[in-house]
Amino acid sequence: MSRSVKLRPWQKRAIEQYLASPYPDFLAVATPGAGKTTFALTAMRLEQARSGWRRLLVVVPTQHLKAQWAKAAARFDLHIETDWAASHGVLPADLDGVALTYQQVAANPGALVELARDALVVFDELHHAANERAWGEGVRAAFEGAFRRLALSGTPFRSDTSAIPFVRYRLEEAEADFEYGYADALADRRVVRPVYFPRVGGQMEWSAPDGTLYEATFEDPLTRALANQRLRTALSVQGEWLPAVLSQANRELMNLRAKAQPDAGGLVIAMDVEHARAIAALLRDRLGSQAVVATSDDPDASARIARFAGATTAWMVAVRMVSEGVDIPRLRVGVFATNTTTELFFRQAVGRLVRWQPIAGAGRQKAFLFIPDDIRLRSFAHQLADQRRHSLRKRREDVDSPFDAPADPAALDTFGETEQLSLFEALSATPIEVEEESVFDDHGDLDDADEGDGVGYDDTALELTLTPVLRPSSGAKGGSAGFAADPAQALPHELAGLDPRQARNRLRDLNAAVVAQVALVSGQTHAQVNAELNRRVGIRKVTEATMAQLQKRFTVGRTWLDQDRRGMVRR
Numbered sequence: 001m002s003r004s005v006k007l008r009p010w011q012k013r014a015i016e017q018y019l020a021s022p023y024p025d026f027l028a029v030a031t032p033g034a035g036k037t038t039f040a041l042t043a044m045r046l047e048q049a050r051s052g053w054r055r056l057l058v059v060v061p062t063q064h065l066k067a068q069w070a071k072a073a074a075r076f077d078l079h080i081e082t083d084w085a086a087s088h089g090v091l092p093a094d095l096d097g098v099a100l101t102y103q104q105v106a107a108n109p110g111a112l113v114e115l116a117r118d119a120l121v122v123f124d125e126l127h128h129a130a131n132e133r134a135w136g137e138g139v140r141a142a143f144e145g146a147f148r149r150l151a152l153s154g155t156p157f158r159s160d161t162s163a164i165p166f167v168r169y170r171l172e173e174a175e176a177d178f179e180y181g182y183a184d185a186l187a188d189r190r191v192v193r194p195v196y197f198p199r200v201g202g203q204m205e206w207s208a209p210d211g212t213l214y215e216a217t218f219e220d221p222l223t224r225a226l227a228n229q230r231l232r233t234a235l236s237v238q239g240e241w242l243p244a245v246l247s248q249a250n251r252e253l254m255n256l257r258a259k260a261q262p263d264a265g266g267l268v269i270a271m272d273v274e275h276a277r278a279i280a281a282l283l284r285d286r287l288g289s290q291a292v293v294a295t296s297d298d299p300d301a302s303a304r305i306a307r308f309a310g311a312t313t314a315w316m317v318a319v320r321m322v323s324e325g326v327d328i329p330r331l332r333v334g335v336f337a338t339n340t341t342t343e344l345f346f347r348q349a350v351g352r353l354v355r356w357q358p359i360a361g362a363g364r365q366k367a368f369l370f371i372p373d374d375i376r377l378r379s380f381a382h383q384l385a386d387q388r389r390h391s392l393r394k395r396r397e398d399v400d401s402p403f404d405a406p407a408d409p410a411a412l413d414t415f416g417e418t419e420q421l422s423l424f425e426a427l428s429a430t431p432i433e434v435e436e437e438s439v440f441d442d443h444g445d446l447d448d449a450d451e452g453d454g455v456g457y458d459d460t461a462l463e464l465t466l467t468p469v470l471r472p473s474s475g476a477k478g479g480s481a482g483f484a485a486d487p488a489q490a491l492p493h494e495l496a497g498l499d500p501r502q503a504r505n506r507l508r509d510l511n512a513a514v515v516a517q518v519a520l521v522s523g524q525t526h527a528q529v530n531a532e533l534n535r536r537v538g539i540r541k542v543t544e545a546t547m548a549q550l551q552k553r554f555t556v557g558r559t560w561l562d563q564d565r566r567g568m569v570r571r
Contacts (some may be wrong), residue, residue, distance in 0.1 A: 030180040034185050335369075
């Protein structure tokens with residue numbers, strides 16, 4: 001059955017350019033929240049129709065995004081496996097492909113060479129391939145033989161450290177085949193939210209690692225090391241600065257929940273696990289707001305994020321867990337409470353707040369990211385705020401900046417810092433009023449009438465019909481790809497409402513359960529039962545079975561179990 005998808009104008013333009021490009025590599029840079037996943041999945045379906053069925057490989061930064069991509073792909077009738085391993089053997093014929101992490105690729109690129117041969121590979125946030133030299137080398141080794149490679153990014157990147165594979169460079173700048181920036185998305189309306197940056201100053205006191213006592217505001221010029229110490233002091237939960245900022249952010253969030261969006265959520269980006277838990281306790285005990293904590297050391301972090309996305313809990317506190325691609329559209333307020341001060345990380349944080357939602361009467365859905373008035377963060381915020389002002393108010397391009405940009409922003413990040421943190425001690429941090437003039441300058445000029453919904457997604461969306469995916473048959477005894485035709489094997493009560501990935505996992509669980517029962521009743525080992533069921537269905541491994549074969553295997557196992565039970569009764 002044919003399916004249709006609504007495309008935003010930029011997505012249609014990008015797809016046309018992708019299909020027209022004669023080169024094997026295509027880089028699309030689009031602002032977070034604009035719909036890169038929809039663009040890529042549509043391109044994948046159209047590529048399938050144009051060049052015949054091909055294996056699809058999706059490479060992402062995190063485990064959480066593997067499941068998110070598979071879920072999105074299912075809506076396009078594309079079946080993506082998230083738990084693939086080289087030991088699983090050949091892919092089942094009813095699978096379109098697999099989702100992998102960059103780390104997984106780097107660990108064993110050789111195992112992917114044959115799988116990637118003549119496949120279509122999609123790289124989500126490809127700049128991660130340059131995080132470590134091994135990652136970039138692994139990506140190149142694994143996917144050199146792919147039919148085509150589509151790279152996505154929401155963040156501009158340079159080749160300052162390691163060149164990113166499969167990307168063209170001009171004067172050390174990555175050259176995109178298609179670009180759609182934050183200002184473009186704001187101008188199109190109903191694509192992204194305008195983000196405002198309340199900047200909070202402060203008076204900080206601390207003891208440096210050498211024992212020297214310092215006192216400074218965010219306005220005082222300091223060396224990189226001292227600026228980092230000042231920022232860490234402000235972010236200490238023992239001081240007054242961070243609790244005051246959290247209180248302001250919580251008031252903004254509660255106001256949004258009361259007047260505009262009842263399920264609006266907030267995000268605090270913390271420095272480390274201990275810091276995150278202390279912030280969650282502060283939100284709960286002082287402000288009466290519940291918070292979900294998601295940290296990299298928690299194996300359930302992805303599940304926590306998914307539950308938060310669909311719930312109404314006010315706050316999430318995260319440590320490097322809510323990065324590119326994580327889709328939580330209800331986030332409206334953020335607090336930048338981390339000492340990571342690179343532009344890339346800052347833009348990733350902003351990207352979590354920009355996704356527009358179709359909420360009646362919500363206008364442009366302003367979002368707010370509360371930040372320390374640190375000159376580095378101030379500079380990054382100004383660059384984005386300047387795009388926002390130009391897009392919303394159509395100001396001249398030469399608007400004077402209220403900020404003094406640092407002479408060398410790249411030299412002011414926290415990476416490579418060698419101070420002895422164990423000797424550092426935050427003594428006090430007192431907040432200073434939010435910088436109203438530069439932060440809320442648009443509030444008085446853009447009332448509801450000025451914001452108006454304007455030309456919207458629903459008015460200009462272009463509908464595209466996607467033809468059915470024609471997958472090859474399994475070629476193995478036991479049925480063709482897809483679900484079994486026999487209603488007795490279809491297990492509707494077990495699989496109802498599940499997407500293909502969930503259904504496959506459920507069928508594998510059912511097969512494991514029936515094997516355990518047969519082994520218990522028959523006295524055979526699990527290996528013997530598995531081998532016999534595989535023989536009867538015509539497969540080598542359960543991981544190579546289509547869903548039809550999994551259904552048949554379960555039915556055979558259940559019949560075997562019933563026969564053995566009747567035999568025991570007779571005995």
